[in-house]
Every structure is written in C-alpha cells, then in structure tokens.
Amino acid sequence: MNLTSAKVACRDCSVHQLCLPNGIDEADLARLDGIVERPQPMAARRHLYFMGDNFRSVYVVRSGSIKTYVPSLDGVEQVTGFYWPGEIVGLEAITIGAHACSAQALERTSVCELPFSRLDALADDLRSLGRRLLQILGREIHRDQQVFTILGKPSAEQRIAAMLLNISSRLKQRGFADHEFRLSMSRHDIGSYLGLAYETVSRVFSRFQRQGLLLVEHRQVCIRDMAGLRIVAGSALAR
Amino acid sequence: MNLTSAKVACRDCSVHQLCLPNGIDEADLARLDGIVERPQPMAARRHLYFMGDNFRSVYVVRSGSIKTYVPSLDGVEQVTGFYWPGEIVGLEAITIGAHACSAQALERTSVCELPFSRLDALADDLRSLGRRLLQILGREIHRDQQVFTILGKPSAEQRIAAMLLNISSRLKQRGFADHEFRLSMSRHDIGSYLGLAYETVSRVFSRFQRQGLLLVEHRQVCIRDMAGLRIVAGSALAR
DNA sequence: CGGTCCCTTGATATTCATCAATATCAGTGG
DNA sequence: CCACTGATATTGATGAATATCAAGGGACCG
Numbered sequence: 001m002n003l004t005s006a007k008v009a010c011r012d013c014s015v016h017q018l019c020l021p022n023g024i025d026e027a028d029l030a031r032l033d034g035i036v037e038r039p040q041p042m043a044a045r046r047h048l049y050f051m052g053d054n055f056r057s058v059y060v061v062r063s064g065s066i067k068t069y070v071p072s073l074d075g076v077e078q079v080t081g082f083y084w085p086g087e088i089v090g091l092e093a094i095t096i097g098a099h100a101c102s103a104q105a106l107e108r109t110s111v112c113e114l115p116f117s118r119l120d121a122l123a124d125d126l127r128s129l130g131r132r133l134l135q136i137l138g139r140e141i142h143r144d145q146q147v148f149t150i151l152g153k154p155s156a157e158q159r160i161a162a163m164l165l166n167i168s169s170r171l172k173q174r175g176f177a178d179h180e181f182r183l184s185m186s187r188h189d190i191g192s193y194l195g196l197a198y199e200t201v202s203r204v205f206s207r208f209q210r211q212g213l214l215l216v217e218h219r220q221v222c223i224r225d226m227a228g229l230r231i232v233a234g235s236a237l238a239r
Numbered sequence: 240m241n242l243t244s245a246k247v248a249c250r251d252c253s254v255h256q257l258c259l260p261n262g263i264d265e266a267d268l269a270r271l272d273g274i275v276e277r278p279q280p281m282a283a284r285r286h287l288y289f290m291g292d293n294f295r296s297v298y299v300v301r302s303g304s305i306k307t308y309v310p311s312l313d314g315v316e317q318v319t320g321f322y323w324p325g326e327i328v329g330l331e332a333i334t335i336g337a338h339a340c341s342a343q344a345l346e347r348t349s350v351c352e353l354p355f356s357r358l359d360a361l362a363d364d365l366r367s368l369g370r371r372l373l374q375i376l377g378r379e380i381h382r383d384q385q386v387f388t389i390l391g392k393p394s395a396e397q398r399i400a401a402m403l404l405n406i407s408s409r410l411k412q413r414g415f416a417d418h419e420f421r422l423s424m425s426r427h428d429i430g431s432y433l434g435l436a437y438e439t440v441s442r443v444f445s446r447f448q449r450q451g452l453l454l455v456e457h458r459q460v461c462i463r464d465m466a467g468l469r470i471v472a473g474s475a476l477a478r
Numbered sequence: 479c480g481g482t483c484c485c486t487t488g489a490t491a492t493t494c495a496t497c498a499a500t501a502t503c504a505g506t507g508g
Numbered sequence: 509c510c511a512c513t514g515a516t517a518t519t520g521a522t523g524a525a526t527a528t529c530a531a532g533g534g535a536c537c538g
Contacts, residue, residue, distance in 0.1 A: 080387040092384045094377030100384050130369050137376035138333030144383035145331045145339050148319040151390035154434045195393045197495050436527050
C-alpha cells in the first residue's frame with residue numbers, strides 16, 4: 001500500500017482552500033467528494049494527458065508538479081506552463097472538448113481527478129459549485145494575464161526575475177516558503193517557457209548569484225534579495 | 240442621434256454567435272438582453288476601466304478594438320492584450336473583484352456592458368446561462384494558452400509571424416477577411432506586447448514584405464503567403 | 479499650414495544564441 | 509562500493525539577432 005495515494009477527503013486536504021471545494025458548504029462537499037477520483041501517484045515523466053486527447057477531467061495537483069507543453073512537428077516542444085499543488089490542470093480543454101497541450105509530471109506527482117461531466121451535472125444541482133467553478137476559471141484567467149507580463153518583458157534578466165517572483169508568490173499562497181524552493185523543471189524547460197536558450201537561463205542564474213540576488217545550487221533556489229529581484233523584473237506587476 | 244449606438248438586441252447582433260448569448264434559447268435570451276447596457280461609442284484613447292478599479296461589468300466589443308495594459312511606475316506600460324468584435328474584456332477581474340489591467344479603446348469603439356452581479360444572479364435562474372458563462376471563460380483560457388506559445392517563441396520573426404496568424408484566425412472566426420486587415424494598434428503597442436523594441440517590429444514587417452510574405456502599408460496588412468508565414472512562425476500551433 | 483505623433487531606416491552597441499568543452503548528478507550494473 | 513553511462517548544468521568563444529541612438533519622412537489633427 002502506498003501511503004501517498006491514501007484517500008484524503010477534500011475537507012482534510014492540505015490545498016483545500018486553493019482548490020475547488022473552497023467556499024462549498026459541508027453538506028455539498030460530501031457530494032463533490034463523491035465524484036473525486038484519486039489515482040495512484042504518477043512517476044516522473046508520465047503524462048496526465050496528451051494534446052488532442054478527448055477532454056474528460058480536470059486535475060488538481062496534490063503533490064509534485066506538472067508541466068504543460070505543445071509538441072511541434074520538428075520535435076521542438078514549447079512549454080506553456082508549470083503547475084504546483086493546489087493548481088488545476090486541464091482547464092484549457094473545457095470549451096473545446098480536447099486538450100490543447102500535453103501535461104507531464106516533472107517528478108513523482110499525485111493528482112485528484114475531477115471528471116468534468118459529473119462536475120457539470122453536479123453544478124446543475126449545487127449553485128454554489130457553479131459559482132465556485134466560475135471563480136476557479138476567473139482566477140486562471142487572472143493568472144494568465146500575469147504571465148503575459150512576464151513573457152512580454154524584453155530581456156532575459158527581466159523574464160527570469162519575473163518568473164522567479166511569480167513562482168515565489170504562487171508557492172507562498174500555498175503555504176510553502178516563498179524565498180527558498182526547488183525548481184522541478186530543467187533549465188531547458190525554463191528556456192522553452194520563456195523563449196530563451198537554456199544556456200542563457202543558466203548564465204542569468206549565475207549572474208543573479210554573483211549579484212547577490214539568488215543562491216542557486218542545481219535546482220535549489222534561494223532568493224536573497226526579493227526587492228532587488230523586483231527591481232530587475234521591472235516594476236510592472238511582478239508580484 | 241448616433242446610429243452606431245442604436246440599440247441592437249442580442250438576437251440581431253452580428254457577433255451573436257461568438258458572444259454570451261450563443262446557445263441561450265429564445266425565451267431566456269430576452270431576459271439576458273434585459274440586463275445588457277449599450278453605452279455610447281467611445282472615442283479613441285478613452286478607457287473602459289483602469290487597473291485597480293472595482294469590478295462591475297464585463298464588456299463585449301461590438302465594433303472597434305481595445306487594448307489592455309499594465310501601467311508601471313516608470314511609465315513604461317506593458318500591453319497584455321488586444322480585443323476585437325465578439326471578444327470579451329474584463330474577465331480577469333471576476334474572481335479578484337478588481338481589474339488587473341487598464342483597458343483602452345484603440346479607435347472609435349462600441350461595447351456592450353454586462354453588469355456582472357446581474358449576470359450572476361440571472362445565472363442562478365437560467366442554468367443554460369451558467370453553462371454558457373463557463374464556456375466563455377474556458378474559451379478565454381484556451382486562447383491564453385495559444386498566446387503563451389506566441390510569446391514563448393525565441394525570435395522576433397517567429398513572435399511577429401505567430402501574432403499575425405493569431406489575429407488573422409481571430410478575425411476569420413468573426414467573419415472578417417483573414418488575409419487583409421487593419422492593425423488598430425501602433426508599432427509601439429505591438430512591441431510592448433511581444434517584448435520587442437518598436438523599431439524591431441517595423442523592421443520585421445519590412446523584411447516580411449521584401450520576402451513576399453506580407454504587404455504592409457502603414458497599419459494596413461495583407462498576408463500574401465499564409466503558408467510561408469506559418470513556416471516562419473514555427474510549426475507549434477500558430478493557427 | 480504647422481505641429482505632433484508615428485513609422486521607417488541606418489549606424490552602432492549590447493544581448494543572446496549557437497557551438498563546444500567540461501563538470502556534475504542520478505541511475506545502473508558489475 | 510565503484511565504475512560506467514546518459515542526462516543535465518556550467519562556462520567560454522564566437523557570430524547573429526536585437527536594442528539603442530539618431531535622423532528624416534509622412535500621416536493625421538487642430
């Protein structure tokens with residue numbers, strides 16, 4: 001028996017407040033809980049879904065992390081996002097009915113699976129769930145807007161600083177340390193996400209370390225000077 | 240009296256099929272129509288809202304175009320999006336309750352205003368409206384994902400080609416010509432959006448023209464070689 | 479008609495990608 | 509335990525792409 005796959009009810013889940021159940025009352029929560037599936041944890045590099053797959057479920061990361069990417073003909077995949085505990089993967093497929101990207105575990109990762117048809121049917125009954133779903137999607141749109149300000153920055157230093165601040169703030173929201181964390185993705189993934197060569201990512205990390213902004217050891221990152229990093233990122237909303 | 244501000248019911252609106260009412264049945268449509276406000280057209284450069292404003296409404300572009308941007312301390316605003324007829328502005332504020340960016344008309348523009356509290360209340364009654372709202376937000380998330388693949392491209396040529404294709408496909412969806420259109424935003428805005436200097440935008444346009452990919456005259460763009468543009472953009476989902 | 483903003487183009491400086499070599503780390507099997 | 513292997517990361521050298529500085533032309537607006 002694998003402890004990490006033990007069934008944890010939504011009400012006792014550590015990311016409860018960031019997840020769908022937040023704002024759903026006790027009685028309704030039990031019904032929501034009834035449709036949540038909790039598969040075995042996934043090994044690193046396993047896929048949650050592939051681009052083009054029929055949309056069945058959205059997935060909440062419970063532990064570990066996920067990257068999404070768009071594979072391309074020439075084999076150069078483009079990373080479109082990273083997801084940490086409490087974040088929801090697969091929302092991009094709701095309207096289209098098919099996944100617009102592939103989703104892959106960056107490390108050993110466990111998720112909750114929420115079959116969307118059952119979620120949708122349940123929302124017919126529970127107006128609070130319908131509202132909550134709308135909130136979740138609205139939050140996602142808000143986040144995407146913030147990411148636009150990261151990817152729209154003109155220099156490698158600005159983009160990387162803004163990305164680190166974005167990760168930091170997301171981890172903080174989830175109750176993790178905001179100044180020290182382990183990047184579960186490779187330099188290559190970061191470069192693909194930000195539109196930079198992976199060597200550039202590596203160099204900027206080294207430069208930030210020399211400047212006293214960061215301590216970087218492999219994938220472990222410690223932010224030494226949050227304010228300085230904000231200045232590098234550019235004042236435009238790097239919170 | 241201004242003809243463009245004449246009251247057009249949702250059912251007769253030209254962007255009906257891209258807008259909220261799509262999929263709402265006749266009887267319910269009348270009720271939805273009842274809460275839609277149709278303000279006078281806005282002059283170019285007028286703001287729909289400013290960052291930080293309380294969230295009251297979402298806005299559907301009926302004619303003209305809107306840009307959204309994040310103003311920053313040093314005065315260097317960062318553009319986060321462009322919106323054409325049938326597209327909905329303001330969704331990023333739904334969950335937070337305050338606008339995360341400012342929205343400005345790029346030309347004479349008319350919108351429909353949908354007061355969200357009334358929309359939300361109506362959705363309690365009309366399950367079809369609740370579903371439709373979810374669809375709208377899901378579509379927005381899907382679009383944002385596509386934008387990530389534009390902004391994540393490594394070169395100026397790729398980003399600009401991908402952006403043009405993205406605009407083209409959005410205009411086509413709305414029944415406009417997909418190979419010939421007028422950009423309502425400045426080179427500066429495009430540069431800010433894509434993380435490029437405005438001179439680079441200008442140069443790449445000229446280069447594309449010399450290569451026979453485009454005809455560019457001021458803000459008027461004609462795509463001469465759609466397939467070639469797709470190749471430049473890189474195969475990764477530039478549709 | 480004059481002024482302002484926007485766009486284009488050129489020259490130069492800077493940043494970034496690419497190529498390449500080396501180092502490090504996580505597994506794997508002897 | 510250690511050697512071996514392949515993936516990952518760092519760093520340097522070089523060339524290409526992009527930003528910056530600068531000038532001039534053209535469109536739009538009062």
